[in-house]
Amino acid sequence: MAALAKIALAYVMGRKRQTLVSVLGVTMGVGFFIGIAAMMQGFQQFFIQKIIDVSPHVTIRDEYREAPRQPAAMGYRGAAIELRGIKPKDEPRGIRSARRIIDALSRRSDLAVGPTLTGQAFLRYGGKDTGVTLLGIDPAREARVSNLVNDLVEGKLSDLQSNPNGIIIGKGIAKKTGLKRGDYVSVVSSAGVILRMKVVGVFETGILALDDRQAYVRLKKNQVLQRRENVINQIRLRLADVEQAERVAREIEARYRYRTESWKETQKNVLSIFVIQNGVMYTSVGAIMLVAGFGIYNIISTVVNEKRHDIAILKSIGFSERDIRIIFLLQGLMAGVAGCLLGWALGRGIIEGLASVRLDIEQIIRTQGFILNRSFWNYAIAGALAIIAATVSAWLPARKAAAVDPVDIIRGAA
Amino acid sequence: MSAEPGKPGAMDAGRARGQRPARPVVELDHVTRILTDEPQPVTLVRDITLRVDEGEFMAITGPSGSGKSSLIYLIGLLDSPTSGRIILDGIDTSRADKARKERLRLTRIGFVFQFHFLLPEFTALENVLLPMRKLGALSDRAMLARGLDLLGQFGLSDAAAKKPHQLSGGERQRVAIARALANDPLLLVADEPTGNLDSKNSELVFSLFDRLAREAGKTVISVTHDPEMARMTHRQIRILDGALVADSG
Numbered sequence: 239m240a241a242l243a244k245i246a247l248a249y250v251m252g253r254k255r256q257t258l259v260s261v262l263g264v265t266m267g268v269g270f271f272i273g274i275a276a277m278m279q280g281f282q283q284f285f286i287q288k289i290i291d292v293s294p295h296v297t298i299r300d301e302y303r304e305a306p307r308q309p310a311a312m313g314y315r316g317a318a319i320e321l322r323g324i325k326p327k328d329e330p331r332g333i334r335s336a337r338r339i340i341d342a343l344s345r346r347s348d349l350a351v352g353p354t355l356t357g358q359a360f361l362r363y364g365g366k367d368t369g370v371t372l373l374g375i376d377p378a379r380e381a382r383v384s385n386l387v388n389d390l391v392e393g394k395l396s397d398l399q400s401n402p403n404g405i406i407i408g409k410g411i412a413k414k415t416g417l418k419r420g421d422y423v424s425v426v427s428s429a430g431v432i433l434r435m436k437v438v439g440v441f442e443t444g445i446l447a448l449d450d451r452q453a454y455v456r457l458k459k460n461q462v463l464q465r466r467e468n469v470i471n472q473i474r475l476r477l478a479d480v481e482q483a484e485r486v487a488r489e490i491e492a493r494y495r496y497r498t499e500s501w502k503e504t505q506k507n508v509l510s511i512f513v514i515q516n517g518v519m520y521t522s523v524g525a526i527m528l529v530a531g532f533g534i535y536n537i538i539s540t541v542v543n544e545k546r547h548d549i550a551i552l553k554s555i556g557f558s559e560r561d562i563r564i565i566f567l568l569q570g571l572m573a574g575v576a577g578c579l580l581g582w583a584l585g586r587g588i589i590e591g592l593a594s595v596r597l598d599i600e601q602i603i604r605t606q607g608f609i610l611n612r613s614f615w616n617y618a619i620a621g622a623l624a625i626i627a628a629t630v631s632a633w634l635p636a637r638k639a640a641a642v643d644p645v646d647i648i649r650g651a652a
Numbered sequence: 653m654s655a656e657p658g659k660p661g662a663m664d665a666g667r668a669r670g671q672r673p674a675r676p677v678v679e680l681d682h683v684t685r686i687l688t689d690e691p692q693p694v695t696l697v698r699d700i701t702l703r704v705d706e707g708e709f710m711a712i713t714g715p716s717g718s719g720k721s722s723l724i725y726l727i728g729l730l731d732s733p734t735s736g737r738i739i740l741d742g743i744d745t746s747r748a749d750k751a752r753k754e755r756l757r758l759t760r761i762g763f764v765f766q767f768h769f770l771l772p773e774f775t776a777l778e779n780v781l782l783p784m785r786k787l788g789a790l791s792d793r794a795m796l797a798r799g800l801d802l803l804g805q806f807g808l809s810d811a812a813a814k815k816p817h818q819l820s821g822g823e824r825q826r827v828a829i830a831r832a833l834a835n836d837p838l839l840l841v842a843d844e845p846t847g848n849l850d851s852k853n854s855e856l857v858f859s860l861f862d863r864l865a866r867e868a869g870k871t872v873i874s875v876t877h878d879p880e881m882a883r884m885t886h887r888q889i890r891i892l893d894g895a896l897v898a899d900s901g
Contacts (some may be wrong), residue, residue, distance in 0.1 A: 241785035248773035341899035554730055556758025556781045558751065581707075645731050648765055648843065649721065 242561055244487030244553075246568035247542050253410045261577045261630025263530030263622045268581020269340045269525040272618040273588030276283050277518055280612035285445070288406055289505050291385035292443040294352065295475030297504060298490060300333045316434075332469035339494055342471060349486065352383030352474040355457055357464040361407070362424040363415045370411060370453045372427070383476045386441060386454065393439025397608065398456055404438035414439045425455075427463035436457075444604050503588045521585045531631040534573050538566055538635040549639055550647035558639040566639050570632020580623040582617055587597065674705040676739070677871040678727055680850050683736035685894075694792055696722035697733070698894035706838070709865035709872045710901070711885040719894035720875040727873060728761050728841040729753045737841055741838055758787055762832030762840045764874075766847035767814040770816040776803060778814040778826045800831040806860065822853030822898040829860060833870075842862060842874035846881055858884040 244515075250257050256524060261370060306326055310319045333339065343351045355374040360367040377398040381387050387395050388410055398404045405425065407417060418425055421437045435455065461467050475490075477483055483500035491498035502509060551560055592608045599605050685697040696719045704710055709746040712720045725731040726738060729745055735744045741760055745753060757763075770779045784790055788796065805814050806826040816824055823846060832840055840861070846854035858881050864870040865886070874885070882888045887901035 241782060244778075244785070245771070248771070264852075467876065528673050547767070547769055548771050551763075551765075551771070554728070554763040554765075555786065556756075556761075558754045559784055561786070564711075620825050645725050648725070648730075648769075 239564075239649050243563050243568055245548075246565045246572060249565070250547065250569055250572050251539060253313060253537060256537045256540070260530065260533035261580065263526075263533040264628060265576060265580040265584055266576020267523060267526040267530045267627075268289045268578055268620040268624045269584025269588060270526060271623070272552040272582070272585025272616050273592065274519055274523065275616045275620075276585075276589045276610045276612060277592060278515060279613065279616070280609040282515075283611055284605075284609040285508070285512075286443050288443060289501055289508075291479050292389060292445065293501055293504065294383055295477045295480050295501050296349075296475040296490065298333065298339070298475070299475040299493065299499070300331055300471040301497045301629060302495060303491075303497050312531050314615060327517050330469075332466060332471050332565055333473065335536035336470040336473065340470075341492075343473070343475065348478045348482070350379065350382035350476045351472045352379045352476070353457060355460045355464060355466065356365070356472055357466075358428045359463060360426040361417070362426055363417055365422075365474075366415065367426070367449075368411060370407070372425070372460055372463065373383050373454050374453065374457040375454055375466075376457050380454070383474050385443075389443045390439050391442045393437075395439070397438035398454065400437060401438050402459065403433065403435045405435040406439035406441060406454040407437060408449040408452050408532065409440055409442035410634060412437075412452065414450070425463060427465075428571060429463065429464060429465040431463045433459065442604075446600065446604060449604070482628060484505050487636060499593070523620075523623075527627045530577065531607055531627040534570050534628050535630040535635060537573070538569055538632050539638075541569065542566060542635045542639040545639075546642055546647050549642045553642070553644040554648070562642070563636045563640040566636035567629060567632050568627045570636070573623040573632075574628025575626065578621040579601040581620060581624060583621065585617065592644060611632070676707075677704050677706050677738070679739040680727070681737040681739065682724060683725060683733045683738060685731065686734045688734075693729075695795070695894050697726060699736070700891075700894075700896045700898065701736075702899075703890070704871055704873060706871055707865050707869045708887060708901070709861055709885045710874070710887040710889065711882040712873065712875045712891060713879070713888055714880050714891035716877060717882070718891045720877075720891050722894070723891060724841050724843050724873065724875050727761055727839075729757055730763075741898065747872040756843070758783060758833055760838045762829075762835075762837040762852070764773070764825070764829050764832050764840065764842040764845045766844040768816065768821075770824055770827055770831070772816050774824075774832075775813050775815055776808060776819065779827055780831045780834055783831060787835050787891070789835075799830075799834070799887055802833060804829050822856065823847055825849060825857060827854065829857070833864070838859040838871060840870050840872045843877050844877070846876065846878065850879075854878070854881060855884075861885075 295650055308321060308324055310321050340351055340353050343349065353376060357372050357374075359370055359372040375393050381395055386406075390406070393406065398406060405423065412418065418439050419437050419440060422434055423437060425433045425435050445541070455463070461469060477486060479500075484502065486502070487498045487500040552562060589610055589612060593610055596607050659723060666879065680700050680702040683697060683700050684695065686827065687694040700723065707812060712723060714720045722731070723863065725732055733746070737744055739745065740756060743756065748756070758823065770776070771782070771862055774782070777799050780802055782900070786799065795802045800809070801811060803809055808823060809828055810829065811823055811827065812820055816827070819827065842861070846857050862874045863883060865872045876882050887899070889896055890898035891899070
């Protein structure tokens with residue numbers, strides 16, 4: 239084996255410049271993979287973490303997944319009956335017997351329950367109307383259901399408790415309207431109720447969709463505003479283990495029949511964009527690797543053609559086909575490993591470079607620079623990809639080399 | 653630059669063998685080689701039966717295209733006969749698989765070609781060490797000592813650290829011979845080893861072969877079209893159209 243490695247190394251060194259070019263191909267692939275993956279995964283993980291922090295893990299809504307069935311169809315199961323022109327009963331919106339559900343869920347130790355009434359409203363301030371999604375919450379319960387407590391940049395959650403007319407607004411709303419803590423604002427609901435409320439807090443989650451659109455008031459206040467006394471249209475749950483969200487959502491929906499979404503379902507638009515993003519990233523990095531693979535294939539093919547005499551003599555000495563194959567596979571492996579190591583350095587450099595960039599990003603999320611995932615796994619995956627690509631690329635020429643018939647070569651040379 | 657006969661070294665390893673009664677090293681039993689992948693089958697070697705003993709130095713002569721080289725590739729187990737048997741050192745190679753033949757080439761056969769076929773990236777010494785490294789029977793130190801000793805015997809002590817392109821044609825061919833002897837083979841086969849050498853170097857190579865056969869008991873079989881050279885051997889066979897037409901032994 240040592241002899242084979244020696245020969246492989248000599249062949250690599252014999253074509254330094256070309257080998258370097260193919261090695262650099264691998265380096266680029268590995269480096270950019272690490273850099274891009276760090277950036278994208280950093281962003282995605284930040285976003286998902288934020289989503290998990292700020293939004294409920296599971297939300298029970300006052301709607302059903304399927305349209306209600308016709309009474310006739312319920313009466314005659316499996317029969318071919320259709321009555322046309324039936325209007326479904328106008329049920330008052332809201333979760334019926336919400337109290338019972340909340341009490342039942344509150345007894346569970348693996349989750350916290352936050353009864354909520356959501357509705358649309360305008361904040362009328364300085365002659366300008368700003369539309370918001372108003373969440374009526376129970377401040378005491380909210381502390382355990384969302385991360386609102388930690389996201390408050392001004393005021394405290396308990397201020398909502400002590401001030402029945404209090405409202406907590408997002409940072410984006412505060413910026414747009416000029417509202418500050420302590421200011422009074424007219425809240426106009428879609429039901430036409432107007433209340434004068436005091437801004438007791440400002441929150442900032444970093445997710446613009448929330449910071450620019452959302453405001454919190456007490457549950458009772460929102461019920462007044464929306465003219466829906468005692469109505470709850472969402473029950474928001476926070477789980478001890480967020481991984482259980484899917485299971486818990488299915489379990490609750492099966493039990494109470496109300497549409498129950500895990501955070502993954504609620505955010506599936508964004509998450510599906512991530513899937514596409516990742517697809518694009520892996521495809522482009524894969525393309526770089528492919529090109530790098532061609533580079534390695536090219537150099538090794540060249541060496542195989544150039545070294546046919548060497549191969550013939552090695553075989554005549556008693557080197558086996560396997561030995562010859564190993565020589566050229568080793569060559570590919572050396573290029574792969576060298577490219578991988580250099581690529582790790584490049585990737586690290588790209589990450590550090592990105593990390594040093596200071597800029598205000600205000601797209602979907604708000605940060606002061608790139609959020610980077612420095613996971614060891616990206617290095618491992620990129621390295622493995624590089625070495626696999628190099629070995630696979632070396633395989634074909636190596637096989638060709640092993641098949642060289644020494645008699646043909648020696649006869650041809652004579 | 654010439655090496656004195658009788659110097660202790662690798663070449664003596666087989667001497668003891670030479671003193672025993674002659675035993676066959678290569679036996680060909682009705683060996684025929686036909687190329688079938690050509691448009692018309694070409695018979696390279698036609699029904700040759702031959703025995704070459706230990707310590708013999710034999711020349712294969714004949715006009716070009718007569719099948720001399722094909723015969724030597726068969727004897728050296730680089731090629732396989734279409735029919736007939738080749739017995740090397742008592743081993744019937746017609747029944748040996750690829751791996752066994754590779755092993756036999758590595759341990760019992762040394763090859764010398766018209767072109768030196770040294771690996772250009774390696775020094776003379778590294779080239780000589782290659783078969784030993786492949787065999788892996790000796791320690792690194794022992795390999796190095798043996799490699800240097802072999803080069804020394806062929807007057808190449810100064811060439812050890814040189815790359816092939818820094819050597820003259822005669823020196824390269826002697827390095828190639830040293831490499832062929834690296835694993836102390838029983839049989840040395842050479843295909844026009846002097847084809848690219850001037851007469852002085854050619855004589856040197858053949859006198860080396862002569863010494864290897866006489867003193868070290870190696871069996872040396874060399875293809876040559878040069879009657880001068882053939883006369884330096886102990887036995888000459890002549891091949892015509894793939895068939896054995898004359899045998900001086």
